[in-house]
Amino acid sequence: MAKEHKDRKIVLASGVFDLLHLGHVKFLEEAKKTGGKNAELLVIIARDSTVEKTKGRKPIMSENQRRALVESLKVVDKAVLGFEDFDIQDVIAKIKPDVIALGHDQAEMERQVRKYVDEHNLNIRVVRIGKFEDDALDSSSKIRQRIMANFDG
Amino acid sequence: MAKEHKDRKIVLASGVFDLLHLGHVKFLEEAKKTGGKNAELLVIIARDSTVEKTKGRKPIMSENQRRALVESLKVVDKAVLGFEDFDIQDVIAKIKPDVIALGHDQAEMERQVRKYVDEHNLNIRVVRIGKFEDDALDSSSKIRQRIMANFDG
Numbered sequence: 001m002a003k004e005h006k007d008r009k010i011v012l013a014s015g016v017f018d019l020l021h022l023g024h025v026k027f028l029e030e031a032k033k034t035g036g037k038n039a040e041l042l043v044i045i046a047r048d049s050t051v052e053k054t055k056g057r058k059p060i061m062s063e064n065q066r067r068a069l070v071e072s073l074k075v076v077d078k079a080v081l082g083f084e085d086f087d088i089q090d091v092i093a094k095i096k097p098d099v100i101a102l103g104h105d106q107a108e109m110e111r112q113v114r115k116y117v118d119e120h121n122l123n124i125r126v127v128r129i130g131k132f133e134d135d136a137l138d139s140s141s142k143i144r145q146r147i148m149a150n151f152d153g
Numbered sequence: 154m155a156k157e158h159k160d161r162k163i164v165l166a167s168g169v170f171d172l173l174h175l176g177h178v179k180f181l182e183e184a185k186k187t188g189g190k191n192a193e194l195l196v197i198i199a200r201d202s203t204v205e206k207t208k209g210r211k212p213i214m215s216e217n218q219r220r221a222l223v224e225s226l227k228v229v230d231k232a233v234l235g236f237e238d239f240d241i242q243d244v245i246a247k248i249k250p251d252v253i254a255l256g257h258d259q260a261e262m263e264r265q266v267r268k269y270v271d272e273h274n275l276n277i278r279v280v281r282i283g284k285f286e287d288d289a290l291d292s293s294s295k296i297r298q299r300i301m302a303n304f305d306g
Contacts, residue, residue: 019296020173022218025225060299065175072178074227143172146213147300 009035012097014044014082015106016051017066018059019143023131028075030129031101042095043070043079050082060144088116092124100124104131162188165250167197167235167262169204170219171212172296176284181228183282184254195248196223196232203235213297241269245277253277257284 013031017024032041045067051059059066063081071079083090088109092100100117102110110128117124166184170177185194198220204212212219216234224232236243241262245253253270255263263281270277 020222021214022221022225025222060296061174068175069173069178072175072227073225075225143213144300147297 007038009039009098010095011035011039011041011099011101012044012091012095013041013101013103014046014109015103016046016055016059017043017070018051018061020066020069021143024070025073025075027101027103027129028070028073031099031127032075034099034101034125034127034129039099040077041075042097043076044082044091045070045079047082047084049084088112092116092122097124100126102126102128104129160191162192162251163248164188164192164194164252164254165197165244165248166194166254166256167199168256168259169199169208169212170196170223171204171214173219173222174296177223178226178228180254180256180282181223181226184252184280185228187252187254187278187280187282192252193230194228195250196229197235197244198223198232200235200237202237241265245269245275250277253279255279255281257282 011031011034013028015024015027028041028043032039035041045063048058048063051057061069067079067081070076100113102113106128110126114126116122117126164184164187166181168177168180181194181196185192188194198216201211201216204210214222220232220234223229253266255266263279267279269275270279
């Protein structure tokens, strides 16, 4: 069974994915690459309630919209809604990922994940994916700002 | 050659696809279905200049972003930028589609396409895809409105 598992590595990524843009897709593509050929990319979509707690405002798109849209991307094998109370222990136990990929804006989550993986001596690679700077609209907040600016003008 | 062509029907859809949402994906999925099994879905992305001319404002996302994002969807086989001066004759001559699928908000383009197909006695199905009303955020203008509302609140 261990061998079978090795044939197809599971890469786990997570995020809000509100106002989907090319930066999201590139992050997910780079994340999947870290699992090698035939990797399976599973994405956890942050719940509306979690986003409201951490960012102080609801996402523009509902969690169901965000999940379905992310799963409609070629690069994504499966997208699931996160736990109401995100707990890295539950996620690792349930999904058993080979790689956990974190985005440029997920420093705090990276810290938590690395701590947990180290403490439990788990065979999980933790990788940080860089930011993509090749286009002006590579973040949801920039897109919101552009919409606001256009409305005023 | 005609037989070979029949094996995989080409469905052509087009649009702006600014602020990608689930309504876009559902439209493209329904469009592809009209070509039967193994259909190939080709999507023409409206140029920034064309959008500015017809809507009086630039899209939020650039044409390159919109094209790349649409092509990253599972349902889409290929996405290309439109001609600066959209001309249905050029498009049909170049792509030779079996089906042209039009969205709920493309009444004028449907009229033009049907007229051209009838006048030239072409063997092209023209289909209109309905609107999807099952979620509140199924249009780019509603998403913009929600962003504005959140900003005020």
